[in-house]
Amino acid sequence: MKYLILFLSFIFFVPVLSAKKPCVDDCKVEIDQSKTPEGRIKAFQQLVKLKVKKKMSKFQRNNFYLQLKQYFAFEIMAKAALYKTWNKINAEQKQKYVQLFTKMIQNSYTKKLQKHKKYKISFKNRKIIGKRAKLTTTLNKVNGKREDQITVAYKMLKTSSEWKVYDVVTDEVSLIRNYRSTYVRLINKGGFPKVIKYLEKVVKN
DSSP states (O other): HHHHHHHHHEEEEEEEETOOOOOOOOOOOOGGGGSSSSHHHHHHHHHHHHHOOOSSHHHHHHHHHHHTTTTHHHHHHHHHHHGGGGSSHHHHHHHHHHHHHHHHHHHHOOOHHHHHHEEEEEEEEEEEETEEEEEEEEEETTOOGGGGGGEEEEEEEEETTTEEEEEEEEEEEEHHHHHHHHHHHHHHHHHHHHHHHHHHHHHHO
């Protein structure tokens, strides 16, 4: 009985084992490109091609906004833009501010994407330090001139297992720094409530 079990094991399991190809010295480990900074931006660009149109219904726009959250770390962006004032406001104020900030970015960035949809993206270089990455790209207008080229750098943060954008630098102008300077002026004039009023006004337009 013992020998019969060994014989059957040999018949059924050896073919399965022999089907596996041995890994030689130059065997390379496959990397899931969808989880790299480049892969994430490529996936984002594909989303833009499929979803962003010149004229979008409210449903289409809201659907696109929901999908943007897969690629942008909106709360981190909001916190960075508010800078030191973030630690001076309460939880309720933070929640309202993040909601308004997210809506503002979604609206304004979608408008930019509508303009840049005819541009082709190419990757120049990337720099990764720990959980942070900077991916520099160029946008080239289809059948456009050299001066139509736009340099866009995505600053990314690895959250759990995915890379998400926390700042966009267009032709050396940082989105976060731009909003931060605006908030500083507003806070100096009327404190944090002035920022909320500003965001509410922008979101309504």
